[in-house]
Amino acid sequence: MGVDFTVFKGSASGEIVEATGHRDPGPTEVIVKVSHCGVCGTDEHYRHVDQGLGHEGIGVITEVGSMVHAVSEFRVGDRVGMSWFHKFCGHCDACLTGRQNQCANKTEFGTADLDQGCFGTAVAWDISALFKIPEEIASEYAGPLMCGGATVWAPLADYGLKPGSRVGVLGVGGLGHLAIQFAAKMGMEVVVFSGTESKRQQALELGASEFYATSAGSLEEVEKIHALLITTSVAPDMKSFFPVMALGALVFPLTISMEHLKVSPLDLVIYGLKIVGSATAPTxxxxxMLRFAGKQGIKPIIEKFPLTQAGVVNAMTKLREGKMRYRGVLVAA
Known part of the structure; x- marks a missing residue:
């Protein structure tokens, strides 16, 4: 049967264009009718490319491929989420050791399936990269968790941090406001750094233990932290943070940026820092993350837009201008 779909794509001029397509599910694929999709900063990187946009999709399975029932528990009617990755091979070293996000043979947003995207009415998705959404999480809040939530969760959950660890979060934005909530609910001391005092109250309400405005001067009096999650849109001056980093502290640059993070080999030696590249989370x-968010009531602060051409344009413009508070979500009619 398959599905005819509408999708909103980038273009050489940067304009958002509407296109149509058709997909039949492969043996291990399902057809998902999209109801919601988060608007991620990374979508902006592909606005000038002829491809379907959107990689924080939520929807309901309407059709399954011939092998789906035999190899998975996914069924028609399940509410599911899709993220950056479209398919994992399941047999490379990364997959076999639980690091699917580093799969050698993965297909993903930006390099495969360019005809479709979650800024659309429906997609065909492989079950290896599909996730059931817990009942406790409303679809409008689930979308941003699929990429933004997984991006901040991985450093907190997969790199040895534990309750009582002092975790620095630089920036209170689309990623930062989620990182604060997750770290606080995981029992960590959340130390928030922001450019000004304007977001102090919100950071504390989200679960921050401490808040420091970096424009106020030196941070040398801050008790040392065990990790720093960089969630700002621009790379920080790392020298200002060296005095507050514990020996062997982890640094996670989480925003996708082409800027250089200026750290010298001598800085690494003196402070024993570990800079870790982390992109979303393994399966x-x-x-x-989804179970934890559901049980703990963690949800993004969102602004809703219609899942239409105009809605996509408005949401991406607001995000580009730095006015989104804090995650945009497209909602199908």
């Missing part, structure tokens, strides 16, 4: 970790 089991993403499942754990």
């Amino acid at each position: 089991a970790s993403t499942r754990a």
Whole structure:
């Protein structure tokens, strides 16, 4: 049967264009009718490319491929989420050791399936990269968790941090406001750094233990932290943070940026820092993130837009201008 779909794509001029397509599900694929999709900053990187946009999709399965019932528990009617990754091979070293996000043979947003995207009415998706959404999470809040939530969860859950660890979060935005909530609910001391005092109250309400405005001067009096999650849209001056980093502290640059993070080999030696590249989370970790968010009531602060051409344009413009508070979500009629 398959599905005819509408999708909103980028273009060489940067304009958002409407296109149509058709997909039949492969043996291990399902057809998902999209109801919601988060608007991620990374979508902006592909606005000038002829491809379907959107990679924080939520929807309901309407059709399954011939092998789906034999190899998975996914069924028609399940509410599911899709993220950056479209398919994992299941047999490379990364997959076999639970690091599917580093799969050698993965297909993903920006390099495969360019005809479709979650800024659309429906997609065909492989079950290896599909996630059931817990009942406790409303669809409008689930979308931003699929990429934004998984991005901040992985450093907190997969790199040895534990309750009582002092975790720095730089920036209170689309990623930062989720990182604060997750770290606080995981029992960590959340130390928030922001440019000004304007977001102090909100950071504390989200679960921050401490808040420091970086424009106020030196941070040398801050008790040392065990990790720093960089969630700002621009790379920070790392020298200002060296005095507050515990020996062997982890640094996670989480915003996709082409800017250089200026750290010298001598800085690494003196402070014993570990800079960790982390992109979303492996399969089991993403499942754990969704369960945790549902049980703990963690949800993004969102602004809604219609899942239409005009809605996509408005949402992406607001995000580009830095006016989104804090995650945009497209909602199908």
